[in-house]
Amino acid sequence: MYRSHVLICGGTGCSSSGSAKILSEMESEIKKQGLENEVKVVKTGCFGLCALGPIMIVYPEGCFYSRVTVEDVPEIVSEHLLKGRVVTRLLYQETVTDDGIKSLNETNFYKKQHRVALRNCGVINPENIEEYIAVDGYAALGKVLTEMTPDEVIDVILKSGLRGRGGAGFPTGKKWQLARNLVPDADQKYVCCNADEGDPGAFMDRSVLEGDPHALIEAMAIAGYAIGATQGFVYVRAEYPIAVKRLRIAIEQAREYGLLGKNIFGSGFDFDMDIRLGAGAFVCGEETALMTSIEGHRGEPRPRPPFPAEKGLFGKPSVLNNVETYANVPQIILKGADWFSSMGTEKSKGTKVFALGGKIVNTGLVEVPMGTTLREIIEDIGGGIPNGKKFKAAQTGGPSGGCIPAQHLDTPIDYDNLLAIGSMMGSGGLIVMDEDNCMVDIAKFFLEFTVDESCGKCTPCRIGNKRLLELLTKITEGKGTLEDLDKMEELCYYIKENSLCGLGQTAPNPVLSTLRYFRDEYVAHIVDKRCPAGVCKKLVSFEILDTCKGCTKCARNCPVNAITGKVKEKHVIDQAKCIKCGACIDNCNFNAIIKK
Amino acid sequence: MGKSTISKIPFKGTAEQEQKLREFIAANKGMQGALMPVMQEAQEIYGYLPIEVQRIIAEEMNISLEEVYGVATFYAQFNLNPKGQYKIGVCLGTACYVKGSQDVFDKACSVLGIGNGDVTEDGKFSIEATRCIGCCGLAPVLTVNDDVYGRLTADDVPGIIEKYQKM
Numbered sequence: 001m002y003r004s005h006v007l008i009c010g011g012t013g014c015s016s017s018g019s020a021k022i023l024s025e026m027e028s029e030i031k032k033q034g035l036e037n038e039v040k041v042v043k044t045g046c047f048g049l050c051a052l053g054p055i056m057i058v059y060p061e062g063c064f065y066s067r068v069t070v071e072d073v074p075e076i077v078s079e080h081l082l083k084g085r086v087v088t089r090l091l092y093q094e095t096v097t098d099d100g101i102k103s104l105n106e107t108n109f110y111k112k113q114h115r116v117a118l119r120n121c122g123v124i125n126p127e128n129i130e131e132y133i134a135v136d137g138y139a140a141l142g143k144v145l146t147e148m149t150p151d152e153v154i155d156v157i158l159k160s161g162l163r164g165r166g167g168a169g170f171p172t173g174k175k176w177q178l179a180r181n182l183v184p185d186a187d188q189k190y191v192c193c194n195a196d197e198g199d200p201g202a203f204m205d206r207s208v209l210e211g212d213p214h215a216l217i218e219a220m221a222i223a224g225y226a227i228g229a230t231q232g233f234v235y236v237r238a239e240y241p242i243a244v245k246r247l248r249i250a251i252e253q254a255r256e257y258g259l260l261g262k263n264i265f266g267s268g269f270d271f272d273m274d275i276r277l278g279a280g281a282f283v284c285g286e287e288t289a290l291m292t293s294i295e296g297h298r299g300e301p302r303p304r305p306p307f308p309a310e311k312g313l314f315g316k317p318s319v320l321n322n323v324e325t326y327a328n329v330p331q332i333i334l335k336g337a338d339w340f341s342s343m344g345t346e347k348s349k350g351t352k353v354f355a356l357g358g359k360i361v362n363t364g365l366v367e368v369p370m371g372t373t374l375r376e377i378i379e380d381i382g383g384g385i386p387n388g389k390k391f392k393a394a395q396t397g398g399p400s401g402g403c404i405p406a407q408h409l410d411t412p413i414d415y416d417n418l419l420a421i422g423s424m425m426g427s428g429g430l431i432v433m434d435e436d437n438c439m440v441d442i443a444k445f446f447l448e449f450t451v452d453e454s455c456g457k458c459t460p461c462r463i464g465n466k467r468l469l470e471l472l473t474k475i476t477e478g479k480g481t482l483e484d485l486d487k488m489e490e491l492c493y494y495i496k497e498n499s500l501c502g503l504g505q506t507a508p509n510p511v512l513s514t515l516r517y518f519r520d521e522y523v524a525h526i527v528d529k530r531c532p533a534g535v536c537k538k539l540v541s542f543e544i545l546d547t548c549k550g551c552t553k554c555a556r557n558c559p560v561n562a563i564t565g566k567v568k569e570k571h572v573i574d575q576a577k578c579i580k581c582g583a584c585i586d587n588c589n590f591n592a593i594i595k596k
Numbered sequence: 597m598g599k600s601t602i603s604k605i606p607f608k609g610t611a612e613q614e615q616k617l618r619e620f621i622a623a624n625k626g627m628q629g630a631l632m633p634v635m636q637e638a639q640e641i642y643g644y645l646p647i648e649v650q651r652i653i654a655e656e657m658n659i660s661l662e663e664v665y666g667v668a669t670f671y672a673q674f675n676l677n678p679k680g681q682y683k684i685g686v687c688l689g690t691a692c693y694v695k696g697s698q699d700v701f702d703k704a705c706s707v708l709g710i711g712n713g714d715v716t717e718d719g720k721f722s723i724e725a726t727r728c729i730g731c732c733g734l735a736p737v738l739t740v741n742d743d744v745y746g747r748l749t750a751d752d753v754p755g756i757i758e759k760y761q762k763m
């Protein structure tokens with residue numbers, strides 16, 4: 001028995017800010033003090049509060065240390081672990097109260113959260129199967145294989161109301177049912193997992209893979225049993241090396257323990273799985289493209305029907321689910337459909353994980369019951385907008401989604417409500433924007449992404465989106481006309497209706513939603529030739545005010561020598577030369593330069 | 597998507613590299629959908645996938661060079677040209693973008709004097725715009741090989757690059 005546990009976050013955010021060094025320093029410092037039999041160090045997955053990383057939690061006290069550095073480690077060991085004196089200066093401010101330390105669950109960040117998919121992230125060591133087993137891991141698989149028929153499994157998932165977390169929200173039980181029944185005499189079926197996580201500003205699936213890989217393995221085996229498949233494939237982005245490594249370790253361990261392989265739990269059921277790496281193509285997140293890619297080809301989408309439940313991977317009936325979808329499955333089996341469906345709204349059950357980013361204090365991962373409002377997520381959990389700036393929009397659904405303005409902040413989040421306000425759930429990216437973000441520029445940002453990622457197979461998407469981007473670019477350069485707005489809208493609907501796959505069908509959404517809610521910003525670019533947020537470079541200009549002291553600093557630092565003026569006289573900017581880099585504003589100590 | 601440039605840099609593969617690749621293919625070609633894993637391993641071995649390497653793959657896998665080339669050009673991660681000794685990546689994912697990573701990227705390009713996807717003449721640096729690398733909490737982020745720099749402004753960029761210039 002250890003008297004203390006030190007949990008150190010090994011998630012991507014904290015690893016990037018040096019948590020691996022902190023971990024090794026902690027281990028050697030503990031040895032130095034002769035505490036190795038009393039204190040156990042555990043490397044965990046993401047805690048969610050990545051903004052405060054690197055993060056460390058010491059139990060039994062539950063002290064939450066944030067922004068820890070290697071230099072802090074000796075002090076933590078000699079003061080806290082040796083003498084029992086908490087290092088107050090490193091504590092997360094929110095947890096410090098007048099009468100001592102508040103538990104993490106009572107902080108604003110965690111209070112409104114409810115962790116189902118992320119329940120083990122930041123709690124167990126993902127590289128040790130025994131820690132997963134100790135928290136009821138593989139009990140659901142055991143229950144399914146020894147007590148339930150495949151139809152009963154599907155029934156529970158159907159009744160729970162679980163819908164796909166990868167984007168479209170298709171009922172998971174329904175998908176499994178189709179794959180089980182559509183081709184009764186299939187000689188082979190496959191279970192696939194979509195861990196391609198293509199939304200360019202999101203990392204939920206990555207955190208599950210890194211923090212709780214066994215949950216995915218267990219769920220895929222359950223899905224295999226339900227549909228009658230013996231082989232699984234996880235398609236992971238190659239950009240996620242830590243996730244791939246932990247998943248590999250987890251698969252190996254599961255095989256060693258007989259939880260993958262032949263005759264699992266002596267039930268006669270065989271199931272094994274493999275990992276395939278993506279290679280940087282967003283379209284491969286689309287289900288048919290993903291399967292084509294696993295088959296070893298250019299990842300181009302195929303027309304549907306036939307749907308994968310009938311003809312999927314290698315032409316066999318297949319199920320594809322998202323990582324987070326799977327992460328819910330073992331809990332549903334253990335706790336029952338009613339438990340799951342008691343959370344959420346009428347048509348969207350359970351919880352949803354969001355990657356909260358952008359202009360928000362607590363960037364990180366949050367999991368909330370469906371039906372939580374955007375305002376609760378942004379203001380209560382996220383801690384609001386930093387630097388006293390004003391909220392402008394929340395973006396969900398990534399390149400397929402839309403921007404939600406302040407007037408809809410009290411909308412309870414679920415699949416249907418988000419669609420109704422012109423966005424979508426998507427996989428869970430939630431990016432907050434403030435008054436300094438230009439909505440025309442954001443629409444252009446997403447469209448550049450989709451144009452770049454279009455596979456080019458069908459014309460509406462390949463040509464249409466390019467045209468749309470040209471129109472947008474024209475507007476950001478102050479060369480647009482009001483007729484362009486109508487043209488754009490028309491083009492958007494044409495692309496949506498005529499594209500072959502989801503990429504093209506949803507690509508115009510960021511444009512449509514910003515046109516709907518922020519038309520005034522488009523008009524300002526077109527009529528006033530002005531970018532209200534001061535982002536579109538072609539439309540901003542820098543000017544020196546009469547308060548200029550003539551100190552020459554700006555002129556000396558302008559990269560293109562656009563500023564002239566004599567010492568102690570007012571300086572001027574040659575607009576024709578200026579490249580709008582903004583360096584002069586930062587250089588002026590007298591606030592004499594403004595951006596217009 | 598759609599890259600089609602063929603490397604002008606002379607191919608300098610060694611016999612050991614070639615043997616390693618051929619052995620990997622022999623051991624794995626029976627696997628379903630083996631082409632992608634084989635190409636990923638080849639890129640691991642050589643650092644990029646010049647036409648010479650694609651030819652070995654086609655030959656060993658008994659498929660046409662067109663097919664290998666088609667796959668190599670479809671996926672952004674297969675490099676037809678060698679990368680720099682220090683690979684700089686600037687995240688242009690949404691979370692980083694709204695926090696000004698475009699300025700960081702532009703600055704890095706102007707300091708190095710190269711554009712997206714290019715390599716400096718001395719082969720020391722290459723630069724690429726990347727997508728979310730999962731550290732949005734540190735946005736905006738820049739990576740140099742495996743090192744991650746977060747919470748940056750454009751002004752931090754010259755200092756970071758200088759550090760590697762001296763290595």
Ligand SMILES: Cc1cc2nc3c(=O)[nH]c(=O)nc-3n(C[C@H](O)[C@H](O)[C@H](O)COP(=O)(O)O)c2cc1C
Nearest residue numbers: 164165166194197198285286287321322325502503
């Ligand atoms: C262009 C495109 C990209 C997609 N990217 C992803 C992705 O990265 N991850 C994901 O889980 N689903 C993605 N999807 C949705 C998948 O096609 C599919 O619906 C989903 O993986 C099914 O799993 P679910 O029912 O559990 O959500 C994408 C769809 C499209 C059209």
Ligand code: SF4
Nearest residue numbers: 456457458461501504
């Ligand atoms: S909609 Fe776009 S990505 Fe999808 S098949 Fe057509 S061209 Fe390819």
Ligand code: SF4
Nearest residue numbers: 558578579581582584
């Ligand atoms: S914005 Fe940049 S280029 Fe323009 S005047 Fe200022 S420093 Fe010079």
Ligand code: SF4
Nearest residue numbers: 548549551552554588
């Ligand atoms: S830095 Fe400011 S005060 Fe000095 S010359 Fe430039 S504008 Fe004038």
Ligand code: FES
Nearest residue numbers: 011013014046047
């Ligand atoms: S990566 Fe450490 S808290 Fe998210």
Ligand code: FES
Nearest residue numbers: 687689692728729
């Ligand atoms: S968007 Fe840059 S790390 Fe996530």
